[in-house]
Amino acid sequence: MRYLTSGETHGEALVAIIEGLPSNLFIDLDFINNELKRRQSGYGRGGRMSIESDVVHILGGVRNNLTIGAPLSILIRNLDYENWKGKDVPRVTRPRPGHADLSGAIKYDLKDMRDVLERASARETAARVSVGAVAKLLLKNFGIVVKSDILEIGGERDREKWPALIDEAKNEGDTLGGVIEITIDGVPIGLGSHVQWDRKLDALLSYSVMSVQAIKGVEIGMGFMSARQKGSSVHDEIFYDGHFYRKTNNAGGIEGGISNGMPIVLRAYMKPIPTLRKPLTSVDIDSKEEVKATYERSDVTAVEAAAVVLEAVCAWTIADEVTKKFSGDSLHDMIENFNMYMKRVEKY
Template sequence: MRYLTAGETHGPQLTAIIEGMPSNVEIDFEEVNHQLHRRQKGYGRGRRMQIEKDTVRVVGGVRHGKTTGAPVALVVDNNDWKNWTSIMSIESIEDGEAKRRVNRPRPGHADLNGGLKYNQKDLRNILERSSARETTMRVACGGVARQLLELFGIKLACQVIRLGEVVVKREEMPIDDLIRITEESPLRVTDKEAEAAMITAIDAAKADGDTLGGIVEVIVEGVPVGLGSHVQWDRKLDGRIAQAVVSIQAFKGVEFGIGFEAAERRGSNVHDPIVYSEDGGFSRSSNRAGGFEGGMTTGEPIVVRGVMKPISTLYKPLPSVDIDTKEPFTAQVERSDTCAVPAAAVIMENVIAWEVAQAFMEKFGGDSVEEIRNNLKQYQAQVESY
């Protein structure tokens, strides 16, 4: 399975094409729209979320509610396009007529690097694609992939565990309870006291023209043992998930299980003891590794955390340099959020759903759901008889 996306943040639409989705997967596109809605929620979002009400249109690969085995094509229209039709027109213009031209790169963004790389003197040509609005289609693709996973009992949940200096008090709970509680929270947290402190922190940052980052966690339950592989570096599933997470705009780090805390412990308090029972077969008595050993799933829940830096666009912008005059200026201001950490948790959840689904297809691949189900049953019988 793979996908490609196209489109700009203020262009007419965002587009994705999914290749390799097996046939006969029942697709509930209201569920895909639910994932898009989750991405737009969260305390601290900017005015763009009031303009866009993202819904997906299916323009290929699905007939009568089921995938056909052909590429699945998805489109999300940009409602704000009506205000940008001349600014983002595809028609040629005379030199010097570019509207809303960006010539003062914003620190922390792709503006300057992209302008230098692609030889663009209007940095809007960079920021329109590098914008986090691109993640709309990654969430849509994840929304399709997770419906394949759900057919085989695999569930995903996400939560915010830190925002700025505020840390959530952790509480172990069933994944269904975690989903329910975080969906009811404007900051995707399970700790009401921390939620109130986070809201106060966001309000203070907004008043100062500043932004806040945080740490989010994704849990995947029901994953069979053996997804991924140890035999080549690029087939290790934890490595592929790590790459997917840090590819999300503003993400700067990732860890599995106890993660960086492992550096502080002795090995006897890091690795997960192996146990066996007649009913459950092989398992681990703990899950400090976050569901991975040797780049492969252990059958324990996958636990991944990602670090999102504060958003780079500040309403009190940092110093920059005008690319025309080379004179110092404050950076150009574009519409932005004060905090998008809750939304980032949803994005991370869906890019991980895609990576798990891709690995699932590599292991049990077939051209139809029925073929995959047979392959999975045969493998499960092999594991149970080991």
Template sequence: MLRFLTAGESHGPALTAIIEGLPAGMPLDVAQVNGELARRQRGYGRGGRMQIERDQVEILSGVRFGVTIGSPVTLVIRNRDWENWRQRMDPVAGSDTQPVTAARPGHADLPGTIKYAREDIRDILERASARETAARVAVGAVAKQLLRAVGITVISHVTNIGGIWAAADEIRTGDVAAWASRLQSSALNCLDADAEERMKEAIERAGQEGDTLGGIFEIIAFGVFPGLGSHVHWDRRLDARLAGALMSIPAIKGVEVGAGFAYAALPGSQAHDEIFYEAERGYYRRSNNAGGMEGGISNGENIIIRAVMKPIPTLMRPLASVDIRTKQAAAAARERSDVCAVPAAAVVGEAVVAWVLAEALLEKFGGDAWGDLQAAIDYYRRRIR
């Protein structure tokens, strides 16, 4: 029963996450968490705020001398700009003399203020901001450390920005380490250097025109053994849980597993991954259209899942909108100025995928103690050989 809650507004004092249910005795490296936070902030096409906020996590509980002790882990990421915002965001007292009242299309602004009966859109946008995903990246970074210790690595790469496709199918069968290092040197987290050049140009152009771009990223989990998730009840299916997690990232509007939407045009005779067996290798496939899951269960192949991000809805040339106080036409307010956040979203995607896999892993193996978990996995690996 691994679970977490996150909290925090974009311009409030801090983002906080509490993770409950980690095994005790697990090494937890803060530097790696900070590394993931830095990866979320990188990326060609990011606006000024990313420079302000070099995120650092502080651990307030659950870890002692770099090792978990079984109790809930608190992660705090301070918002460095907080002092400048205190007057407009004070938790205890005051009032905002300049409420935001022009609802931005494509954001939670309008449905959020309606639902929660707010008169200042800031009450909504502060939490609906993508800043919230920093907390999830921190949480996912912890999950990644858990996974890595049992041989599972989660990486991402960008396959499309603004309609420009990268040719990157090779990664799905490649060697993790090689791909990972190649991605590290890419400004857009993209494997196809030619496509990346064109993507950069498109971002440049969009930026000059005050426009924004969306795109697609792919998450791959290497080293997942068969048996995570389950067919027995709908809410235990690994694909359902991964899809829900990815769709919960702000601006994500679609998710597909393996061949995904291309399955519509594939006849059954070409669609499925035939099964083979060799004594040293165990069961294996020569194709992976299924994206590593069958019947809602991991099947031992790499898990492959993609998500599409809509372009950032805050434009330099604001969209037509309405003032929620006067009900008169108004230009949508500007809150930030990234041109393209797809590479950052991919990092968030890794985080949520890592979380779901860690959750499924602990459900399957229990493991209050790090050694118990390792022993259970070892037993299982021997059993299923």
């Protein structure tokens, strides 16, 4: 499977096109819209969340709520577009440290960095959440569930302290990042492969996670801590009781680039949002003089929203591997192939 997204943060709409879905997959619009609603929630979000109310419009690929094997087209209207349409919006010439503004403008030879930030904005993730929701609907047929948990915000693990920490950052004109854990339950043995670098499941998941705005690090299972331990305390011993199993999951459900039947566990590290109400020092691209960076309406933190986005991109990656492993033009064919494979695994 593959997908593309299009659209800018203050453009008329976001669009996603999904190719490679099997036919006869039920498209639950209420579920997809609820995923979009989850993405807009969270303490520390900015004023735009009071404007937008994301709803998907299916433009093609579905009939009577079932996929027909054709590309699936999704549209999400930007309600804030009406507040920008026809207005003389000033150029952005003061790049924000940590954002794509300056590098993007130089790369694409643009004199208004708004042309960069409009697409680089995390608003684009609304389209990806809709795509991930469709992937979750597919995975549901195979008993695979993707969920998230926030471990830290601003370096603090105590959840009760998060609101006060966010309020403090807001009052200071600052922002906060965090750590998010993704768990994928029900993944069978055998997704991904050891035979080529670009087929390794841990590499594919890491690629997806790192594609999300503001994510600067990813680890799977024990992750970075495994580099500081002896092998005897890292690797998961194998046992047999009618089936193979492990008592620990330090590998995070992936060995040699292949899922091993244990839950897949990964953590993503999100940097603080680079748009600060108390801007950092920058340089104006016209005058080349030292200035304070541009401020655009933004969040204090969007860790909770990022957790939903990370679920979406991980769900997509797993769904893509499921379609490769149990390929079929219709969902019924895929389920039949899956059941045959699972019977073989049980006999091994």
